[in-house]
Amino acid sequence: MNTLVICSGGLDSVSLAHIVAAEHRLTRLVSFDYGQRHRKELDFAAAAAHRLGVPHHLIDMRTIGAALTGSALTDDIDVPDGHYAEETMRITVVPNRNAIMLAIGFGVAAANGDNAVATAVHGGDHFIYPDCRPAFTQAFDAMQRMALDGYADVRLFTPFVERTKADIVTEGARHGTPFAETWSCYKGGAVHCGRCGTCVERREAFHLADVEDPTTYADPDFWARAVAEKEER
Template sequence: MKTIVICSGGMDSVSLAYMVAEQHELTRLVSFDYGQRHRKELDFAALAAKRLGVPHDIIDMRGIGASLTGSALTDDIDVPDGHYAEETMKVTVVPNRNAIMLSVAFGVAAANGDDAVATAVHGGDHFIYPDCRPAFTEAFNTMQQAALDGYAEVKLYTPFVHRSKADIAVEGAKVNTPFAETWSCYKGGEDHCGRCGTCVERREAFHLAGLTDPTIYEDPDFWRNATGVTATEETI
């Protein structure tokens, strides 16, 4: 199955890229510059493509992103600290971002004769991001069959949509994903901040998976308070 992977440079999408390369035929990575707070994640996506030996397309969506206002990821709004299960994290929603990215990626796949578009949405995204939920991915896949009817057959591949980020860590480890060469933090500093929702979720995922987390965090202990894990419970 010839598959392109939407890759942000984070541990989820890079793990998915390594899985697709192992189990299917990875043809390219596609990333999006939508005017996010920093471009650091795109450098890690480029690194993943280089290591996997596939092309890396960066789609310029800055003009569109400028109109998707109100998010801490695109506007001058502080990124909140804490766990994704908190209401405050809804400020990190970029409206319709995944729907827009997937539409472009399906066009790229159809133009290049690919069979599938893979995205690493997972169960932990469901509370915050409506365009990561199974109802959306299933409806989107159906819509795309109609959009490309008679021209191309491309399906949406979402192996983690009913699974957790800890599951992604486990599956990524099986295919030797270089986790230290992925970037999750929303704040884009020298190291991962350890406090924003995606840092907390990343650290928790390695803990639940029973894997050593190679990430350097500015605040390596914040995740415990955010998730309720005590120091005595932490074995990694």
């Protein structure tokens, strides 16, 4: 199956790229610059494409991202610290981001003769990000079959949509993903902050998967307190 991977440069999508390269036929990585404050992640996506020997398509969506206002990922709004929680992390939603990126991904796939578009959405994202939920991915897949009917047969591949980030770490490790060569932190500093929701989730996933975390965090111990506070709610 010739498969295009939507790759941000984060742990999830880079792991998926390595998994697809091992189990299918990875054709290309597609990334998006939507004006995200942590755009350094795109360097890690480019490095993954080079490492895996496939083209890297970087799509400039900055003008679109500028119109999707109100998110801490694109505007001058503080990224909240702590474990993912609906009341705090909703500010990190970029409206319709995945739907827009996937639509472009399907167009690129169809134009290049690919059979599938893979994205690393996973179960931990469901309650905050509506365009990561199984109902969305199923509906989007059906919509794209209609959009490309008679022109191309491209399917949406979401192997982790019902699984956890710890599962991604487990499978990524099994397929040799160089986790140190991935970027998750929403704050985009010199090193991972260790305090934002995605840093906490990243560190917790390594812990649950019983895989050594090679990431350098500015605050390496914060995650345990954040997880404990979430469990007390």
